[in-house]
Amino acid sequence: MEDKKIICRDCSNEFVFTTGEQEFYKEKGFDNEPVRCIDCRRAKKEQNNRR
Known part of the structure; x- marks a missing residue:
């Protein structure tokens, strides 16, 4: 398993989904x-x- 880079649905910034x-x-x-x-x-x- 390795860290994955994902683009945020709301702000379009890239973030890392870590192995942890x-x-x-x-x-x-x-x-x-x-x-x-x-x-x-x-x-x-x-x-x-x-709400």
Whole structure:
């Protein structure tokens, strides 16, 4: 397993999906890779919490 570079769906910036993150996702049973960078994930989470 190696680090993967992914383009964020929201801001189009490139971010790295590290091997540690990939292992965490696998442990939790998540099938999909992240589509947003950490900043956009936080912003989306905050937006959802305000509702």
